[in-house]
Amino acid sequence: MEFPAYLATMPMHAITEIHGEPGLLARFRLEIEAFDEAARDRLTEALDLAADLHRDDRRVREPYLNHLLRVAIRLMHHYQVRDVDVIVAGLLHDAVEDHPAELAGLDPESAADATPAALDALSDRFGARVARLVAAVTNPAYDPGRDRDEQYREHVAASLEREPWARVIKVSDFTDNGVGVIHTVGPKVTRAATKYRPLVPVFRDLVARPDTPLSAPVKQHILAQLDLAEERFSAILDQPT
Secondary structure: OOOOHHHHHOOHHHHHHHHHHHHHHHHHHHHHOOOOHHHHHHHHHHHHHHHHHOOOOEEOOEEHHHHHHHHHHHHHHOOOOOOHHHHHHHHOOOHHHHOHHHHHOOOOOOOOOOHHHHHHHHHHHHOHHHHHHHHHOOOOOOOOOOOHHHHHHHHHHHHHHOOHHHHHHHHHHHHHHHHHHHHOOOOHHHHHHHHHHHHHHHHHHHHHOOOOOOOHHHHHHHHHHHHHHHHHHHHHHOOOO
16 A cells, blocks of 8 residues: 655544554554664564454454554654653553453463463563553553542552653553544543543643653643643533533
8 A cells, every 4th residue: 555755744643544554554664763673673563462462452433553553653753752662562551451361371261360460471571661661551450339430530640640651651542532532433422521531630730740751842742732632522521501
């Protein structure tokens, strides 16, 4: 498949709509050209693992891999991240949460809680730091007696408090879900807006902190994206009475 010469500057959701997964894969390959061969090999290995684990997963209208590609591309292109561990963790940020038994090589039927084993497998393959970053953005088991969204917000605030680089991964994930909410269809639109809107001020605070390892221009870009997400959540949820 041929892609336009301006693929490297196209908005990621535009690539998704026009060129789909092949276009995002091509854009990812363009982005990793800035890295040395060893880093490219490691990033490609992480992408291959993500593609295998999420091979049957969907996000409403698209393969789940599209989301993971956008998170990683955003880290490299918009956030100017050159830390390979962080990008690898971005590609695999949902692997432990969604496919722990498969990642750990366990029988899903007999594995009561495969999360620790999955994190160990990730550590063995990509290093302890990658596993720690993925653990920080992996949702815990929820208490069925409490509001699920409230527990999610508590987990995000607590885990990102102590892991500055995990903040960077999570804000890329949040941007894809929040700013990208207008690319969602059906009941999930209101559901996503309700879940994510209370996190906007949390991310504003985390991004602005001095220990968040991003440049001032990148932080300003992210804050503008959070403003855009809030505008879209408002348009969805704040209906005139």
